[in-house]
Amino acid sequence: MATDDYQALQQAVRQRLGLDLSHYKREQMERRLRAYAQQHGYGGLDGLAQALGHEQPLGEELLSYLTIHVSEFFRDPDFFTRLRELVGTLPRTEALRVWSAGCSIGAEAYSLAMLLFEERGPAMAHILATDIDDKSLERAKAGVYREDELKKVDPGRLHRYFSEEGAQFRVRxxxxxxxxxxxxxxxxxxxxxxxxxxxxxxxxxxxxEAAKTQVLQGFAHALAPHGLLMVGATEAILRPQEVGLRQVRPFFFARA
Ligand SMILES: C[S@@+](CC[C@H](N)C(=O)[O-])C[C@H]1O[C@@H](n2cnc3c(N)ncnc32)[C@H](O)[C@@H]1O
Incomplete structure (x- = not known):
């Protein structure tokens, strides 16, 4: 079977960046990659694949471009209201182990931290926040945000958890x-x-769909027996039992 230019680039991305594009929807990825190649003077996907072999900074930039990082504090506030209610049902004996998977610039993890700080006290949670994109992780670690990213943080929390630095805010x-x-x-x-x-x-x-199934099965194993998985509207799970989960509330799942 002939290899098309997308497949050739897919191979270069896997070798050079360790990112397996076969897990992502081809239509969207291909459209983004062609636009990138055009805008940055690589002509097409072949040119981009070749350049990936020898242009060191291109790899990092491309990975960052391919993954979408839009995020903000308390994104979809209703989720956090429901989360606060459910956190009250989790055992109180030990510090909670919490994972923000695909944390981008850290806004979700810091929002969680505020909520748990208030519900459980400072020593009662360990939050692991992970992402595939190192540029986003650098921002998350720095913990410095613009006002527009903080618009859903109420003034009390802003004062309590951030220090003002000119036009920006730094997490305490x-x-x-x-x-x-x-x-x-x-x-x-x-x-x-x-x-x-x-x-x-x-x-x-x-x-x-196959990649989503793989990840959800992984989460089902990663959960403690009483643990909860909370998904976003874009992660709708139609048949939870097939991935080892059961729905407990809208957007919340436990191990089956
Ligand atoms: C739109 S952000 C979502 C951030 C946050 N969860 C929120 O809801 O605001 C999506 C993040 O998923 C990350 N991502 C995409 N593919 C990933 C993978 N295979 N493993 C880990 N993170 C991934 C991207 O790098 C990006 O930072």
Whole structure:
């Protein structure tokens, strides 16, 4: 079978960046890659594949371009209201193990940290926040945000958890201490275990159905027996039992 230019680039991306594009919907990825190749003077996908072999910074930039990072604090506030109610049902004996999977610039993890700080106290949660994109993780670790990213943070929290730096806001250390940011590819790397809470929101939008199934099965194993998986509207799970999950509330799932 002849290899088309998308397949050739897919191979170059896998070798050079370790990103397996076969898990992502081809139509969207191909459209983005062709636009990128054109805008940056590589002509087409062949030119881009060749350049990937020898242009060091291109790899990082391309990975960042391919993954979508839009995020904000308390995105979809209703989710956080429901989450607050459910956190109250989790055991109180030990610090909660929480995972923000596909955390982008960290806004979701810091929002979670505020909520858990208030519900459980400072020492009662360890949040692991992971993403495949190192540029986003750098921003997450720095913890410095623009006002527009913080528009859903109420003034009380803004004052309590951030210090103002000119036009930006820096997350305070006591909140930061709850979170470990780490590089992790959901389609490749092993998952942590015994998680009390996993957030998986606005990440699977470009995943193929097979990739989504693989990730959801991974989450089912990663959950503690009483643990909860919370998904976003783009991660709708139509047949939870087929991936080892059962729905407990809209957008919340437990191990089957
Ligand atoms: C739109 S952001 C969502 C951020 C946050 N969860 C929210 O809802 O605001 C999607 C993130 O998923 C990450 N992502 C995409 N594919 C991934 C993969 N295979 N493993 C880990 N993260 C991935 C992207 O790098 C991006 O930062």
């Amino acid at each position: 250390e006591d909140l930061k201490r709850l979170i470990t940011f780490r590089h992790h590819d959901l389609l490749r790397d092993p998952y942590p275990e015994q998680q009390d809470l996993i957030l998986f929101r606005n990440v699977a939008i470009y995943f193929t």
